[in-house]
Amino acid sequence: MNHNPSHTLIWFRSDLRIHDNTALQAASVLGNPLIACFAITPEQWREHDMSAIKAQFIYNNLLCLQQQLLDKGIPLKIVTVADFKQLPAALLSLCQSCNVTHIFANAEYGFNEKQRDAECQSQLSASAIECHFFHDQTVLAPGTVTKADGSPYQVFTPFSKQWRRQLPWPPGIAPRIKTQARLPIEPDPIDKQHFYLAPAPPIRWPAGEAAAYKQLTAFADASLRCYQQRRDIPSIEGTSSLSPYLAIGVLSPRQCLKVAYQALQNISAGEDKEIQCWINELIWRDFYIHILDLFPRVSQHQAFKAKTEKLPWRYDKKDFQRWCTGQTGIPIVDAAMRQLLETGWMHNRLRMVTAMFLSKNLLIDWRWGERFFMQHLIDGYLASNNGGWQWSASTGTDAVPYFRVFNPVVQGQRFDADGEFIRRFVPELRHLDNREIHQPPLDLFSQTDYPAPMVDLGLSRQLAIQHFKALD
């Protein structure tokens, strides 16, 4: 009798949940007893600019996942190595000590992540350990939404139309996994210190799948039916704030879609377009992941549109620092940057406004901004962050046309008309009335520490347009 049966190792990465987890579901169907693992790779995280707040959020959620797995009889082992290069050897050693014959994991699409998985697959197969990777991060797998000739879409609208045509409706989610007899293998302690890369702002998102799902349903009940009307106003909670959970996979996009589908079953006049608008955001998420997978250069610090590499990007550290710290003298930009620093999150409209201000009005290389966002966002997510930055800088696929440069003052007047959001994050301006708060009077700059605008918005806009035009 074999006392040590073959085990399947389920390797968790950016999919920290047990519900609707494609690899976990497939591993449980295979029938071997399951062991789980998570790899801590602090050097790699630093290299990838993972923010301290995101690392801490991962830690909080990992504790919840460990308990959930234990309740299912599955021990969570922790592998700690500096970077991806050391993973194949570390995984091999874990597999040998626990008699693992199969590794199941959900695919990640960054260039380094794909290299890591290919390397693991090749090295472990030499020891007769099979690695299987599954598509799970998207609703529709990268490479499956294509034009009639099989080529990938590079423009969002036709992609989204095809995506909707291909979507199984109602959308399905994976069935729950069964509880297995508890294995005699001990779960590992999770060392908190590896997740404390630096001090971070307090985290307002409670950890765990149950909390994430509660937030999803609360959003569906309270705000989904008026999403389109309210999503651009940063002073209110008009969007779902689910991005931190989606970024590390505590929630799946299919779960979100299913809740949206359920909401669509019971709507009043006019609500359909509000819900469809939210679904569209989930499609943007899929779109950028497809782009990341199919055009690896975007995760190698390259512009999607190669010709934009010729732009005379500026590398002025002082100007960049003023943007980073919310000292540009443009109230809505400063409020947004301070929101990022104080909370680890920024409203979508303001991500566009601040990114465009940096890349157009200051003409600073969008990669500096992309990196700064990753270093501070709790929801930092390569595909969406890169996609959002390249959209704003007009260097990306289906990016904003270069001549459509947002005027941040007008954006503030439009989406924060009563200045509530600015007042929340820029106390120096709290006393100003609703008109002045967007364009403070000149005497304010001599009376307080708040700086005068660092750039003339009209002239800098024209200059940026000229530079882009010269590329044509």
Ligand SMILES: Cc1cc2nc3c(=O)[nH]c(=O)nc-3n(C[C@H](O)[C@H](O)[C@H](O)COP(=O)(O)OP(=O)(O)OC[C@H]3O[C@@H](n4cnc5c(N)ncnc54)[C@H](O)[C@@H]3O)c2cc1C
């Ligand atoms: C410059 C820039 C950088 C960005 N960086 C990131 C990032 O690092 N991580 C990230 O998750 N999103 C990023 N976004 C996209 C978007 O700003 C956030 O997803 C959104 O603000 C999250 O808030 P929410 O969860 O309330 O979104 P909701 O409006 O409720 O949307 C639901 C979900 O759809 C997805 N989504 C929404 N808008 C977009 C979009 N434009 N592109 C891709 N997916 C989207 C997100 O997963 C989001 O949680 C960036 C956008 C820009 C312009």
